[in-house]
Amino acid sequence: MNYLGFIIKASLFDFSRNKGRTFLTTLGILIGVLSVVLLMALGLGLKKYIENQFESLGANLVYVMPGSKKTIMQGGGMIGGIKFDDKDVAKIKRLKTISSIAPVVAKSGAEISANGKSEIVEIVGSNENIVPIFNLEIERGRLIEKSDMEKSAKVVLLSKTTVEKLFGSSDSAVGEKVDLAGQTYKIIGIIKSKGGGALGGSGFDDHVYITYKAAYSFNPDKKYYAIYFKVTDKEDINTTKEEVQSILSKRYDEDEFSVMEQTEIMESVNSIFNIINSVLVAIAAISLVVGGIGIMNIMYVSVTERIKEIGIRRALGATKNDILYHFLMESVLLSFMGGVLGLGLAYLIVALVQSIFPAYINIQSILLALGVSSIIGVIFGVFPSKKAADLSPIDAIRYE
C-alpha cells in the first residue's frame, strides 16, 4: 500500500463513518462553489449574448457618440454631453469611403398602443439607412424610404414580435394605425424578429423605427444622439475613423465625442460587465470562506477525537509531517468533494436554464472551482493538522 493511497483511503474511511457530519461540512463548500460557478456561468452567458447582438450588426459599422472613450467605457456615454446636428452628418457623408450613414435619436420607455393593447418600446428616429445598417430584414411591407423622409411622414417599422403582441398576428398589420407616444403612426413594414431583449433589457425586437423628422416631436432641438455609418471596405475603417475624428474636432473638443467601431463598444461593454461580474463572484466567494471555516471547525473536532490514534501512529514511527499530511489530506478531500458536488450541481442548473438563457461553464470555471476548493482545504486544514502533528506522542497515546 503506498503512502498517498493509504492516507486517501484512511480519510475516505473516516468520512464513511461520519456520513452526516461529512455531508454537512461539505455542504458549505458545495454552496460556495455552486454560487461562484453559477455566477460565472451566467456572466459568460450574458457576455456571449451581448457579443452575438453586436455581431449581428454586421461588420464595418462605426459609431459616433458623445463623450470620450473613457467615459463610454465607464458607462457614462449617453448621459448629458453634446449632440450632433445635420452639419456633422453632411460633412461625414462627403467622405468617399462611407457607404451609408444614419443619424439617430432615441427615446426609450415609449408606449405603443393599438387594438386596445399596449407595449413599451424604444423609438429609434433615423433615416432610410438605419434598418440595413443594423442588418435587419423586412418581413412584410417596406422600409422607410427617402420620400417618407421628405414628407416627414408619420410611418413606423415594427418588429414581428411587437406586432404579434399588439395584433396577435402579423398577417394584416401593415397599413394599420398605432398610437406611439401620443401620436398616430401608420405601420409600413414589419421587421423579422432577431431575438434578444431577454433579461428585461431592450433588444432589437423592442425597437420601433420612425423618421428622424417625425421624431422632432420629442426632439425639439433637432439634434442627434449618435451617428452610425458603414464603411465600404474594411481596410478603410481606420483612416475613415481618423478623418471623421478630424472633421468633428473642428467643432467639438476631443473628449466630447468618440468615433468607435462596434468591437470597441463591445469591449467597453464587456469591461463594465466584467467588473460587475467580478464583484458578484467575489461576494459569492465569501460563502466559500464560510464553508472553509466549517471545515476548520470539524477538523479540530476530528483531531480531538483521534488524539489517541495520533499517539499510536507516532509511537509506531509516524513523523510530525506524516500526521500533518494525514489530516491535511482529509480536509482537502472534504473541501474538494464539496467542490466537485457544487460543480456537478452547477452543471445541472446550467443545463436546466439552457433553454431560456445561454449560460455556460467554461474550463476556467471548472479549474477555478476545483483549485479554489482544494486550496481552501489546505488553508483551513493547516491549523487543525498542525495541532495534531504537534501533539506529544507520549501524552497522545495516554489520552483517553
Added chain:
Amino acid sequence: MAAIIKLENVWKEYRLDGDLIFTALKTINLEIKTGELTAIIGPSGSGKSTLMHIIGLLDQPSKGKVIINNKDISHLTDDELSILRNEFVGFVFQQFNLINKLTVLENVMIPAIYCRKKTEINYKDNALKLLERFGLGSKINSYPNRISGGQQQRVAIVRALIMNPKMILADEPTGNLDSKTGKEIIELLRRLNKEENKTIVIVTHDPEIALLMEKTIKIKDGEIV
C-alpha cells in the same frame, strides 16, 4: 554480546508550574544486550514509564546519553527519532493500542506505512504469515473491538514484529488481561526470545513476571536500585 541500547547517566526532569522541577529519573546507567529478556520493575510513580519512553525513543533525556549502535541519539530531531523508532523498537502496550476502525491486518501494517527505507520486503506477506503463526489467520479482516483481549494483544505483538525491530518493548503487556491469558502472552514473548533470539524488555509492576525474565532492573524513585 553487544549492547543494542545503552543509557549513560541519564536524567529526566520536568518543569512544573512555577520554578519547581520534578526529577523523574536520576543517574540511570543501564545496558540491554542483543537477545536479552529483561524486566524493568518498579511501583507506580517510580519512573519506570519515563524510562520506558526513553528506551522506546518516545522521549529524550534532559541529561545524559542514549547510545544505539555506538551512536548517541539524545540530540536527534523529532523526525529522526520517529524514523529510528519505526525501525528499532516494536511496542506492545497495556491498552493494546490498536486502532479500532482499522482491521487486524491494517493495524499490523501501520508501521510498514511509515517505513522510510526502500526495501524489497513484502510486509503484507510477512504480516499474513505472522498472523497465521499467532493463531489469528481467521481474524485478519476483523476489527480489534470484535476479538478477545488475548487476541488483541497478540495482534499488537505481531504489529511489534512486523518491522523486524532490534527490540520489543512491552509496557505492562498483561495489565488488561486475565491471569491465564496474561501468562500466555508472557509465554509467547519468552518463546520469541528463546526461539528467535529477540531482545525483549518488559516493563511491569508484577514481581511474578519479573521472575520469569533473565534479568531484572529494579527502579525506585527514579533510580535503579
